[in-house]
Amino acid sequence: MKHTISVLVENHAGVLARVAGLFARRAYNIDSLAVGVTADENVSRITIVADGDDYTLEQILKQLNKLIDVIKVRAFSETELLTRELVLVKVNCTPAQRAELISIAKITEAKISDISINTITLELSDYSNKIKTFEELLRPYGIKEIVRTGTVAIQRGSASLTI
């Protein structure tokens, strides 16, 4: 089962290594990981999507809590969260194909971020499954390169994760 875990940590050098190292040495699987500073510049937020049963999730949360630099840890259920990933896709695109690709971009609400004689680079921010579909749509044209971030997540509604 997939779990999305938000971790608030001290914004120090080496903290990410500690968190990632913990997952590696205790054999927890990470599907995706994203890090960025929060509104408080002394605090970073790590969003981890991990795979495991309930026992593993409980251990992940408890072990993360033991790291001295970890201020707060929370796991969320899917329904509680608004999740986003960002993807940049460079697709082969002859001048004749431009109209088609522009129309895909329009339907999927992707942005055209760059264009050249024989390629087009599209940018999409959405949840994981939508990005998968987007990739499928572009595959027939020939994807030259694809760059994807990890998932970031925020609670729906007025609730927020703060220190």
Next chain:
Amino acid sequence: MSENTMTVAKAMVECLKAEGVKHVFGYPGAAICPFYDELITSGIEHILVRHEVNAGHEASGYARITGRAGVCVATSGPGALNLITAIATAYMDSIPIVAITGQVNSDQIGRDVFQEADITGSAEPFVKHSYIVKDPASICDVIKKAFYIAETGRPGPVLIDVPMDVQLMETEFMYPETVEIRSYKPTTEGNKLQIKRVADTISKAQRPVICAGGGVFLSDAKQGLAELAHRCDIPVINTMMGISNMDMSDPLYFGMIGMHGVKAANHAVKNCDLLILLGARMGDRAVVAIRNNKKMQVVHIDIDPAEIGKNLDVNTPVVGDIRRILCQLLEIIPEMKHTDWVNELDGVRKQTASVPAAKEGTVCPKSFIEELNRQLPKDSIIVADVGQNQIWTANNIRLTEGRFMTAGGMGTMGYSLPAAIGAKKATPERTVIAMCGDGSLQMQFMELATAIQHNINVKIIVFVNSALGMVRELQEKIYERETAVDLTGSPRFDIIAEAYGIKAENITDISQAEAAISNMLASEKPYLLQVFVDREERTII
């Protein structure tokens, strides 16, 4: 410049003094020389080890007795790396140590210069926390936090890595009085509702048993444990880390559980209806006896919430400091009796088979330890190494007010002599004995020099069977032949000891044990006793 302006190296020493540190165990090298140059005039005694790993083990032995963090020091690169096994050993056994390492100059970090190693990175899986000090102004704060983190909550090792150029920079010495770490707030008080539940569960049980682990020592809860056991008439058994946290002559005490434990203790966990785990993390070797008992309830009291439910499903968890929780529990729990259950266990205990006579020229380790029990001062400290010697000692030593210790979690060979040296340094008035095998002695006998140089009166008992006995036993059971466990080529340890100026005696028959033990205990200097044991002698006697 105020009078508090000084080098970071001097500030480090001043911080140790402010923490009340009296002894540090270490080995110098270029990158830690600025610190050593200040240490020498500080009044803190430095014990020069003969290999850095032993600095860590000595700090660990010292910490187990004082209850405060032991301090070990090493230089950058290989010196620091040699500490890692000791740091990991302390981590597994939750022993507070503060390890200080020199590092190459900060502008050279990452360039693979001479004696450079990423020690904070390499030690990360085995430390509670670590620091690399790049800002000279942070040194006092870092050291204060290091001791606080090492000693509070579930104790453990903390590493402080200080580049050589930083040691030479100037800073203001101001040792903080308090520590505030927003992300680290260990729970000490137990949840009242949970404690009430524990009391109710105990009241309903017919066949309760307390399994007490190393956490009882760490939280100084021996008295509370004995009080609970007596008031509620509950048998007590130990994990290996917990041995001697209960007076072993107490009628309610039934020995060590697990793969290498005793019958009565394993019978207790297999047949109980309530298991109360007290500061025991239930390692895999302890848990084997329990898996088949499906009808028991489990109460787990531990300071580390991550241990609860990790290896064993728990019905009633209580997180907090064991001593505090026992006080809270003793306020509400009534007296009770479990006479039939205690008698049943007593019956199992009495079933012990008679020990067969040892082969000529050898001594039965069980009989030897029984003689040792007769002569040991009450408050003796026994440090068992790893292997057959460890199990023989764990299952046969009888301590009443004494202390048993061993590298229970990591099973690190070569632990006993350095840990004994550390323990003796912490409490010079008590008898301290390292019990090891001829395999483990050869991983540590360089420390005989440390004992002699610093006049540390430790005793060493070595069981000699010319084999790595426990591995051999396992090989024969599973692979039906032995491989690479024969210790032919080992020296005569009595001559080795004499080369260090240490008196030694050999015994090859149990009739010599009484006099030999008496000579050893009477000596005011380090002493080595070689006990020749039959190669066929099994771990469980």
